[in-house]
Amino acid sequence: MILSFTRNLMNSRQNSLLLLLGLMVLAGCNRREELGPVGNLAAAEKIRESFSTGEAGGGGAAVATGTGWATLKGKFVFDGTPPEMQPYNVNKDMAACTIDGKAPLQQTLLVDDATKGIANVAVFVRSASRVHDSMKGGEGEAVFDQKVCVFLSHVFPLRLGTTMLIKNSDPVGHNTNIEGKNSFNQTIPADATIPFKPQKEEAVPVSVRCSIHPWMLAYFLPRENGYVAVTAEDGTFEIPNLPAGEDLEFQVWHESAVGPGKSLVLTTPEAKELKWSNKGRFKIKLAEDEVKDVSLTVPAAAFGG
């Protein structure tokens, strides 16, 4: 059809010019579409000028307003039918990575049968204006073990200053590949322990994998202070020695949560009271020596269920 149309066009000499133009349209404008905005010169020049002449600001550190210390504790309870965990997709080193020929179960969303508590929810203070002596920079060692080709700490918080002892309790070799700012990837031989001292804080947990056994997955959360908790099997957590009288903002994270960056977003009435944000954060101000207990119901929808 196009050919016959073209032939008709070619019948007339004056139309050859039109054909040429048509071809140019088809051939010449075939540029790849780039998505997203580009910089605006006027705005950029203003910003550039401010960098060279403007004064520097305060740096954003929270200002201390209170005295004394307090405790936050609580519990995350699953509301709905908990998902059944599937076995890991074990496809090599079957002898070492299975128990009686069965692959271990995944840990993407662990709900306690008896209490409905949700394990492995990370709760931590985003920035603290004051830090209790017992919560300052870490020291000593913390063991991060792997057995039956499963990381034994699924969500592993670490206070910077602490040495992480990466242990391999399996008869096969692993490598531990930590993404993010600390960027670590080293072979961990069978029955060996390799110490590693992370230097940089992360804003949210980062993944830990083993390239040899790609189903292995854990999360690592290095923080500058000890205001971090990961919920136990029954869904409970406790963070003592928090600065009282200050506005504290907590980040709540779970690997299967559907909020941005795997943040746990709650819209229940008790969460509204805490001004829960759409980035999985809540704010609280504790009185001196207060032990605040928050119990939070987490609907299955928060995990996309």
Added chain:
Amino acid sequence: MINHEKHKRHEMNRGVCYHLMGCLSLIAVLAGCDTPSAPQFHLNMVQMVSDATPTPPEYQQQIADVLEAMFGTPDKPFVMPESGLDGRKLKMAAGPAWSDEKGAKFGLYRQHCVHCHGISGDGRGPTALFLNPYPRDYRQGVFKFKSTYTAARPTMEDLHRIMVNGIPGTAMPSFSLLPEAEIEALIEYVKYLAIRGQMETALTNYAFNDLGEEDVIDEKTGEPVLDEDGEPQTRLIALNPAEDAEQRTTVMDMLTEIVDDWNAANEQIIVPAEDSIPQDNRSPEEIAASVAKGRELFFGVRANCVKCHGPTALGDGQQDDFDNWNKAHHLFLESVAKGTDEELADERAEVAATLFPVRNAIPRNLRFGVYRGGNRRIDIFWRIFAGIAGTPMPGSGPASAGAQGTLTEEEMWNIVDYVLSLPYEMPSRPLYALPVNVESVK
């Protein structure tokens, strides 16, 4: 085509139809194919619409503005003193390709690199799709073939070596015919694009983590303004360092952190202990003994090379992992397929459609005798010591100076010997075999 359909359907007067076609073509030519506008830096849209840092269009524009303030445009790069970059070199590498009366060349990046590595250094130039491996995306600041510890940046010498040697087994050619000054200008430009890309990531994280929405406060009453439903009204806190001194400080701190890392690269070079380096004048028996030890390590549970490189070292072991660049796209495509984020669904689908097919990281076939990071013994030692940054390949040496390694340096040199012997070992009979010309190479 649409005109053609009409033509067929309505038996329209032929003359009118041609006239219409001609006018349309003319308009299209005038409007659509004007002189191509100057190339622009574009944002990393995967990052912008990802699950981890969903970034509203307002912030995308503001991030593009701040980046332009700090780094300028592809035609006119800008150098902040804090960036530590050499403006004179960047000027040689940036902009359209041309040369002055004396023959000094400019626009080197666009002459030599852009068709693979792209204007923004995103590894998505026009030829990129046809290459395997895909060209490097500089924007993470991660480079594979370097002399430094895993987490460290490459040295300028590392980038220089890649420029001069190319990367054997890939589309990256050698630029050894270019004058030294031009190579150095290009290296500086690669560093510039990398720092710019790292800054983009830092700004995106900053906008997501620390800015975002705030309640609108009534200036007179000091109370939050409520919307129709009685909920507090919110607005985005603008990313605008021109108006906010605190943001200025934060943004400069981010740049300093990135630049410090680059400047520290020279202190992060892995220098093997003098007494562990094998001598040049080893006897065939000594070499054979070292190869045998290396082979044992290769297959053993300590070094574990066999798991990925395979029992025959053909690279046929673990093949279903990804490098960082492909993994980011893989995870993004997975999340788009899941479709959990309704709000950004259209943008995400649009971005997903522009991505190249995701590829697995295939372990190197060590039988070819082709070594991407260089074929000197020290190159292979560095690969075994630090692994390959951004890929599943782990290191076996200490992760940083003074840390504890998995293997001793001597053991890593043994593996170097074994790896270098592999092209001469029969794949069907994986036993040590001397090269056929062993007599003459003695």
